[in-house]
Amino acid sequence: MWRKENIMIVFSCVAFNILLVSVSSQSDQVHQDPPEIYSQPGTTATISCRHELQDYNRILWYRQPGGGGRMTLLGLMNVDQQQLEDGVTAKMSGGAMKGQTCLFTTEELQLGGTARYFCAAYCDSGREAYFGTGTKLTVLEPNRTAIPPTVRVLKPSPNEGGQTRTLVCVATDFYPDHVSVSWTVNGNKRLSGVATDAAATRLDDFYRITSRLTVYVKEWQNRGKDFACVVDFFNGTETVNRIDSIRGVKGRLLFERKYLRIAQNAKLAYCAFIVKSCVYGAFVVFLLWKLQKSRKTEK
Known part of the structure; x- marks a missing residue:
């Protein structure tokens, strides 16, 4: 068993550097797959991790509860030797050196065991730890399968004033909550003016998520504009999308200007x-x- 002092040192280094991970120029050299997994209660799931960082010889594994919160260190692969935390019954195989693949197999999953798993490449010379993008793992409820969302785009409220208008996308009746939402205008992805719920909300047996797109009045009042909401949903095998769109309305503003x-x-x-x-x-x-x-x- 790895000494507790070493584990605390590693954990401190990782905690210190965790805020730097997302902006690190080398974090894209840590590859974690798959990004999403569905599992049944009583089964296990396997996640892979490899890196292209010279002299990095350890891969650490973390678990973060599905609702967010503090990550828990599960153990690490030191070159080719697994070192698990006390009470963790998961398994690791493979290697932690550059170009090698480390496989992490979870312990037997239980209902409510939904979580995100992260791997991180690390070395013992005090350099930064670099994280993978994470794997979202959902333990499905008994006798339930994945159901994609129903998507609808709502036009702006007639009572909305000012120089902008807000379109609302509502995705409902999906299970589980493996979704991401994006907007396109005339087929081109729109990033500015987009505000999406931080997470899907559970309503009875299904989930719901909303997203808003704010545009200028002159853009909305243009029938040549097509505003589309794209909801990507992981069905357990592949990512599928559901799309709804709405066209701009007759240019009242242009008509008013012409009338004036x-x-x-x-x-x-x-x-x-x-x-x-x-x-x-x-x-x-x-x-x-x-x-x-x-x-x-x-x-």
Whole structure:
């Protein structure tokens, strides 16, 4: 069994560097597969991890509860020797050197054992630990299978004011919660203005998640725009997608601008007519005055 002092040192190093993992230039050299797994109660699941980091000779394995929270160290592969934490009955095989694959097989899974598993490449020279992207493992409830979501895009509220409009995507009636949501506009992925729930919400026997896309009014009021919500769902074998879309509405803003221009032009024309009428009237009055004056002179 690995000495407790060494485990504490490793854990401290990892905890210190964990915030740097996601932005590290070398973290993409740690490859963890698969990204998602469904398992039945009473079975096990196997996850693989390998790295391309020179002189890194250890792979650590962690478990994070499904609802989030602190990661627990399960053990490590030291070169080609597994060293498990007390009470952990999982198994490891393979190797931890550059280019080698380390396999982690969970202990027998129980209902409620949903979690994320992470591997991390590490060495004993005090350098950073680099993490894999994680594996989301869900223990399915008895007699249940994966069901993809129903997706619907809702148009902006008619009461929404300002210069922007918000489209809402609602994905419902799926199980389990292995989904990700994205938006496209005319087929191009849109990242700005997107706000998605941090996690799906359980309602009775199924899950639900919402996402919002905020766009400018002039973009929404354009029938040439197609706004689509794409929900990727892992069905246990592959990732499938469910899509719903909505087109922009008739450009009321453009119509209003056109109407204002017409009204303004009409107003100017009317003012010009009034001015011309006044000038014409003044000219007529002047002629009448001249005529009257001429008659008085003749008398």
